[in-house]
Amino acid sequence: MAESVVVNHVSKTFTLQNARTLKQRFVRRSRSERVNPTFLALDDVTFTVQQGEAIGLMGLNGSGKSTLLKLISGVLRPDKGEVLTRGRIAGLIELGAGFHPQLSGRENIYLNAAILGMSEAEVNQKFDEIVAFAGINKFLDSPVGRYSSGMFARLGFSVAAMADSDIFIIDEVLAVGDPPFKKKCMARIREVRDEGRTIVYVSHNTTQVRKLCTRAIVLEEGRLSFDGAVADAVHHLRYDEDPSGDEDGEGGEI
């Protein structure tokens, strides 16, 4: 057994408002207000993910899920504690993050893949697969700024999902895209999981989490409030009490 992601007593504080000019700083200090009010986004969070595990990260909006994902992907650094990972990470913190609107689909595929750590040979080898999955053949040489939001999202998912990674991070990606594409994405995510890669999956969709993940972690106001079986997590969050919840049709199509 090998650990893939270790989150050890991690806290992250954000500055709410920057008093940037000297004048503002002086005024705030003279009123004995704090110069920069802060907000504790993550409070002493600890958990470990084993290699090949698929965990669902759940919690209400503002509970710290995205912050945690950014810490795991290395975009943010913890203020206290430590985050450790093993192997290459492909993150979907936001679909199409890092796409440049003025570059063509082709150029963006190469750039995005290189950012995810792929070499030129690797991208060349996977290029057709990426394009086919995204289904954008016709528009490959148009700037992605002119893509429809669905095409943009499909291309973003496609690059990250085809990249070789040991840890795959997905943040609410299936909120966009039409049902057939969502289905395709879920199938791809399952493939990734079955290849023995670690998955950290953020979603409010309990059906998806239940079908994909073996374990769930629940955050509440920055604190880890639950870590265990998915069914119990859903119960813990009381998502199962609301029949009109997030169980939209697509989730059931896995």
Place this chain on the structure above:
Amino acid sequence: MTPAVGAVDRPDLGPLRPPGDTTGLFGVLKRRYLLKLLVQKELKVRYQASLLGLAWSYIKPLVRFSMYFFVLGVLLNLRDSIPLFALHIFSAMIMVTFFTDTLNAGTKSVVKNKSLVRKMNVPREMFPVASVTVTTYHAGPQLVILLIATVLLGWSPDPTAFVAAVLGISIMLTISLAVALAFSALNVTYRDVGNFVETIGMMVLWSAPQLYPWEFVADRLGPVGEQIYLANPVAMAVLLNQRAFWVPAVDSGETVMPDNLLMHGGIMLVCCLGLVGVAQLIFARLEHGFAEKM
């Protein structure tokens, strides 16, 4: 439902370590392919939707050169006291333009790539390094033009000229990299940097012997003032470039250059390398806060 996949052991993945690249400039060197793509992106985006495109990077220096030559050479009549005044200006202008271009583009480099910095894990030093590379790409042809012009005007370089050229270009590259690194990081937290940079750009224009000859500085500043003047890396790079191209094209005896120019240049290069180190430290320190401050 697919049966749950249990944990698997993958000893090939190496040890646990903090995510995110903290190897700084070395990390950039290791990922040259990504750097190449970022440079290509920058080159493509910079002049997109413009009619003249890349030609702008020649038109602007050409117009500037013509203005300098007309006002200072013709109106103020510096042409008479400085031999090959056009070459004097041009060999200096390449250096000064390079510096102000990297200063401006480098300072904005991290902020301009906001979406990448906030959402993706890239060695952030990539951005200032890419912007210095883009400027080098634009400056290359100018150097070729300078070389052709010098040869046509009767360039007879001595070995010192070659050493001076290499030293001058090296100083320019290192100081530009240092400045781009430090200011791009500071610019994330303090937007004052934009104004500061404009001010420096203006000072650099006048504090290198571009529009007036070194002779004036030597005559009027005295030994202490001279040393202060030579402590400016841009002035040093300009002098070295003039030593390489302008001096060997002029009949000997008509030009004045500082004593021990090559030694001064060597010391300056070492100092600039040190500054790159300092800039890297500043960058590494501030980089932690990039994603949340933008």
